[in-house]
Amino acid sequence: MMTAKMKPGGYYDRTYEQTLRILYTPWQWVALIIFMLFLIIFPTFASSHLLTIGIRLGITIITVVGLNIVVGSTGLLNVGQAAFMAVGAYCSSMLMSKVGINFFPALLAAGIAGALVGLLFGAPSLRIKGFYVALATLAGYFIIIWALIEWFGGITGHPAPRPEIFGFTFESDISFYYLVGAITLFLSLFARNLFRSRVGRAFVSLRDHDIAAEILGINVFRYKMLSFGVGCFYAGIAGALQAHFWGYTNIEAFPFSDSIWFLGMVIVGGLGSVLGSVFGAVLFVALDEVVVVVPSLVLALFPSFADFGQMEAGLKWLVFSIVIIVFVIFEPNGMVHRWNLIKSSFRVYPFNY
Amino acid sequence: MDTFLVLIVSGLFSGSIYCLIAVGFVVVYKSTKILNFSQGMLVVLGAYLLWSLLSLGVPAWLALIGGFALTMGASMCIERVCMRPLIGQSILASVMVTLSLMGGLRGIVLLIWGAQGKKFPVDFVPTGVWNLGMLNVPKEKAFALMACVCLIVVLYLFFKFTRTGLGMKVISEDHFIGQIVGLKINRAFSYSWGIAGLVAAVGGTFLGMIISIRPELEEIGLKALAAMLLGGLESIPGAIIGGLIIGLAEALSGGYLSGYLGSGIGEVSPYILIIVVLLIRPYGLFGWKKIERV
Numbered sequence: 001m002m003t004a005k006m007k008p009g010g011y012y013d014r015t016y017e018q019t020l021r022i023l024y025t026p027w028q029w030v031a032l033i034i035f036m037l038f039l040i041i042f043p044t045f046a047s048s049h050l051l052t053i054g055i056r057l058g059i060t061i062i063t064v065v066g067l068n069i070v071v072g073s074t075g076l077l078n079v080g081q082a083a084f085m086a087v088g089a090y091c092s093s094m095l096m097s098k099v100g101i102n103f104f105p106a107l108l109a110a111g112i113a114g115a116l117v118g119l120l121f122g123a124p125s126l127r128i129k130g131f132y133v134a135l136a137t138l139a140g141y142f143i144i145i146w147a148l149i150e151w152f153g154g155i156t157g158h159p160a161p162r163p164e165i166f167g168f169t170f171e172s173d174i175s176f177y178y179l180v181g182a183i184t185l186f187l188s189l190f191a192r193n194l195f196r197s198r199v200g201r202a203f204v205s206l207r208d209h210d211i212a213a214e215i216l217g218i219n220v221f222r223y224k225m226l227s228f229g230v231g232c233f234y235a236g237i238a239g240a241l242q243a244h245f246w247g248y249t250n251i252e253a254f255p256f257s258d259s260i261w262f263l264g265m266v267i268v269g270g271l272g273s274v275l276g277s278v279f280g281a282v283l284f285v286a287l288d289e290v291v292v293v294v295p296s297l298v299l300a301l302f303p304s305f306a307d308f309g310q311m312e313a314g315l316k317w318l319v320f321s322i323v324i325i326v327f328v329i330f331e332p333n334g335m336v337h338r339w340n341l342i343k344s345s346f347r348v349y350p351f352n353y
Numbered sequence: 354m355d356t357f358l359v360l361i362v363s364g365l366f367s368g369s370i371y372c373l374i375a376v377g378f379v380v381v382y383k384s385t386k387i388l389n390f391s392q393g394m395l396v397v398l399g400a401y402l403l404w405s406l407l408s409l410g411v412p413a414w415l416a417l418i419g420g421f422a423l424t425m426g427a428s429m430c431i432e433r434v435c436m437r438p439l440i441g442q443s444i445l446a447s448v449m450v451t452l453s454l455m456g457g458l459r460g461i462v463l464l465i466w467g468a469q470g471k472k473f474p475v476d477f478v479p480t481g482v483w484n485l486g487m488l489n490v491p492k493e494k495a496f497a498l499m500a501c502v503c504l505i506v507v508l509y510l511f512f513k514f515t516r517t518g519l520g521m522k523v524i525s526e527d528h529f530i531g532q533i534v535g536l537k538i539n540r541a542f543s544y545s546w547g548i549a550g551l552v553a554a555v556g557g558t559f560l561g562m563i564i565s566i567r568p569e570l571e572e573i574g575l576k577a578l579a580a581m582l583l584g585g586l587e588s589i590p591g592a593i594i595g596g597l598i599i600g601l602a603e604a605l606s607g608g609y610l611s612g613y614l615g616s617g618i619g620e621v622s623p624y625i626l627i628i629v630v631l632l633i634r635p636y637g638l639f640g641w642k643k644i645e646r647v
Contacts, residue, residue, distance in 0.1 A: 071445070075445070077444075077445060077448055079452065121628070123632075124628065124631040124632050124635075127631075127632075127635055128631055128635045130444040131388045131444055131448050132631060132635055134388075134448050135388075135578060135582060135627055135631065136627065136628060136631050138575065138578070138624075138627075139579070139623075139624035139625070139627035139628050139631075140624075140628070142575075142620075142621055142624040143621055143624050143625060143628070146615075146617045146618075146620070146621040149615075149617065150614070150615035150616075150617055151615070257456060260452050260453060260455075260456055263449060263452065264449065264453060267445070267446075267449055271445075311463075311464060313460075313463055313468070314459075314460045314461070314462075314463030314464035315460065315464065316460070317456045317457065317459045317460030317463060318456075318457055318460030318461060318464065319460075320453070320456060321453035321454065321455075321456040321457030321460060322453075322457060324449060324450075324453040325435055325450050325453050325454070325457070328439070328442075328446050328449050328450050328453075329435070329438045329439065329450075332442065332446060
């Protein structure tokens with residue numbers, strides 16, 4: 001899916017390790033450090049609304065990166081990501097409020113629970129591929145939600161207290177922001193490294209042709225399961241963080257449409273690319289904010305449109321869908337491809353290539 | 354025994370709605386190899402269009418024709434604008450586009466008609482109940498079943514005896530061979546989406562008569578995916594049998610198992626069937642098992 005990325009001039013790869021490095025030039029390091037500093041000082045000047053958006057963005061990035069491992073790199077269409085998030089949310093909130101475990105083991109348990117449930121519904125994918133996997137995960141979504149409602153606490157679920165470690169509670173949104181940010185960074189870096197490891201290459205070969213991959217000696221079932229497990233682990237972590245950010249679990253926070261939008265973020269951002277997932281998540285979270293504002297503007301201009309709530313919901317559905325469709329038709333390689341093109345056009349300026 | 358019969362009958366009736374939707378899935382899948390997740394939303398759209406025509410004061414017969422034509426037109430427009438650029442693209446692209454079409458149509462429906470349930474102001478078929486011994490058969494549901502059967506027969510004849518239908522069958526067999534013998538693939542795709550729109554409109558009409566129209570009705574479309582999968586993706590008779598089985602499974606599990614497994618088991622049983630079918634027989638009862646070569 002990634003086309004040849006133009007490398008900065010004057011930097012030659014002499015060893016295999018050099019081709020694999022993420023950052024090439026000193027200026028990329030500088031840019032990265034400036035960006036990190038920005039992320040660190042962000043809460044000092046951000047309003048509480050912006051901070052909430054930041055936390056939401058972090059949680060969305062985690063789940064989209066996880067989905068990108070399954071969809072973008074292994075080519076298994078998972079349309080049930082929201083349900084795996086719900087599993088994580090219910091698991092960690094139950095462990096914390098019923099059993100009384102500390103947040104961090106509970107978070108890990110939430111990820112593992114997500115992974116196990118993901119394996120359960122990923123298991124049919126040994127014999128099937130393409131949209132059959134989409135059907136299996138779609139069915140999985142509804143079965144999981146039903147099971148959570150019937151057996152694991154119902155629609156309103158459980159209280160999810162803020163995390164606490166060594167006497168320090170992440171009570172304020174600022175501290176929670178740092179927690180989510182650290183976990184997002186760690187998991188994104190992990191995914192980035194996974195993509196360039198042996199396992200990641202096995203995933204890509206499965207995506208390109210699973211029978212050919214099997215002939216090359218890749219254990220198809222094992223790697224498909226591994227991919228599902230890792231992707232749903234991410235979803236479980238993201239769901240748990242979301243529950244503990246809000247303070248309670250609610251099944252309505254994980255609607256089926258969210259699964260579609262996560263898939264959309266993966267495609268709009270760029271398949272098989274962590275940076276792409278970040279781009280996609282940023283675009284959609286930003287769009288969500290815009291869509292919420294538009295109805296009040298329209299209402300101020302045309303007071304006759306009184307159906308405020310429906311306009312908000314309807315616009316969100318419509319705008320998100322149109323963005324996804326436009327990207328799939330006109331730029332199937334995603335935003336990250338466009339980004340690379342822009343970067344290389346700067347590098348070779350004033351020439352065309 | 355009484356409950357059993359009642360459950361069987363109600364299962365068959367709700368199954369006939371699943372049949373109608375599943376046939377729409379199959380017609381599109383047969384010729385374009387695209388799984389159209391938005392079929393359920395097309396059904397809802399058809400019902401809403403018909404409702405609008407009726408509430409504008411159009412006579413019932415004209416509203417029916419107009420509603421069917423509008424839904425067909427909308428469906429063909431979707432094919433032309435969103436699906437045709439994707440010919441030859443990966444499955445991921447087509448699945449993503451139909452999934453987001455589901456969302457987009459839902460957005461349009463919410464923007465135009467709002468979220469409250471709507472009821473048709475007139476009845477197209479006699480309502481009431483036929484009393485057959487111990488069974489009470491609602492007339493509109495019986496008519497839905499009959500319409501389902503009629504539509505299937507018409508579609509069967511269309512694919513068996515008309516030139517266009519035969520051409521579409523060839524194209525569903527192999528796009529390349531279809532082009533060699535001079536068939537127009539684009540036109541066949543357009544027709545298949547048109548037929549899917551027509552089937553959706555018929556389904557929407559009956560759905561609107563039996564229950565009020567709401568945007569959430571698209572979930573019936575998702576359940577009908579189970580019917581399509583169970584019957585085999587390419588087979589119209591399979592979709593019928595699959596739809597009836599799904600309806601029966603839903604009614605029976607809702608009737609007998611809800612005491613043990615919670616009240617939602619009926620709702621979720623089609624999805625459980627999807628998983629079971631995928632594990633045991635992914636190509637369905639009447640589908641073709643594909644042999645893939647590297």
